[in-house]
Amino acid sequence: GQSLEQPSEVTAVEGAIVQINCTYQTSGFYGLSWYQQHDGGAPTFLSYNALDGLEETGRFSSFLSRSDSYGYLLLQELQMKDSASYFCAVRGGGFKTIFGAGTRLFVKA
Amino acid sequence: SQTIHQWPATLVQPVGSPLSLECTVEGTSNPNLYWYRQAAGRGLQLLFYSVGIGQISSEVPQNLSASRPQDRQFILSSKKLLLSDSGFYLCAWRPRRRETQYFGPGTRLLVL
Numbered sequence: 001g002q003s004l005e006q007p008s009e010v011t012a013v014e015g016a017i018v019q020i021n022c023t024y025q026t027s028g029f030y031g032l033s034w035y036q037q038h039d040g041g042a043p044t045f046l047s048y049n050a051l052d053g054l055e056e057t058g059r060f061s062s063f064l065s066r067s068d069s070y071g072y073l074l075l076q077e078l079q080m081k082d083s084a085s086y087f088c089a090v091r092g093g094g095f096k097t098i099f100g101a102g103t104r105l106f107v108k109a
Numbered sequence: 110s111q112t113i114h115q116w117p118a119t120l121v122q123p124v125g126s127p128l129s130l131e132c133t134v135e136g137t138s139n140p141n142l143y144w145y146r147q148a149a150g151r152g153l154q155l156l157f158y159s160v161g162i163g164q165i166s167s168e169v170p171q172n173l174s175a176s177r178p179q180d181r182q183f184i185l186s187s188k189k190l191l192l193s194d195s196g197f198y199l200c201a202w203r204p205r206r207r208e209t210q211y212f213g214p215g216t217r218l219l220v221l
């Protein structure tokens with residue numbers, strides 16, 4: 001089977017750095033994606049890692065270690081608007097993508 | 110540019126009634142299409158995906174069905190709704206050879 005694990009909740013202060021971890025177990029692996037979802041809204045794509053290493057997009061970075069079946073999303077210079085749920089997702093084979101249960105990030109002033 | 114539409118935005122239906130949710134994509138051709146359901150405060154549960162017209166793969170056995178009558182149209186249906194069918198239904202498309210999924214605005218379904 002396929003499964004992804006991520007923390008259910010993380011709290012940080014404005015301006016800080018926060019890391020959201022994701023471990024996965026899949027029968028195949030094409031890559032690890034991250035999505036952001038604000039309350040009441042639809043998920044939006046943040047980043048994708050197919051190979052080991054760090055991908056940077058502005059304040060957000062994503063890391064992947066295929067040998068450890070592990071990745072993380074790093075959010076820097078946190079802003080209040082970053083309060084949202086963050087999902088890691090894996091396409092383990094074929095055309096389907098499996099999502100984690102999500103990490104709710106609370107940013108405090 | 111590509112856009113994805115879903116309707117209706119919200120729906121309140123009695124138990125045992127039928128359901129039809131529609132999703133259409135504009136500005137692309139031959140997309141991979143997906144239906145997800147999200148319970149309040151939970152993750153995304155993949156329900157169906159389609160790689161082409163008439164080609165539907167079901168991930169979760171339940172009283173829902175999906176159809177793809179046209180290349181950019183994806184429909185989620187039920188003959189008789191259950192209370193447990195309540196949730197936030199999201200349609201998404203993925204370009205061929207890319208990993209990014211683009212989600213529609215979703216439909217909030219409440220079954221009473």
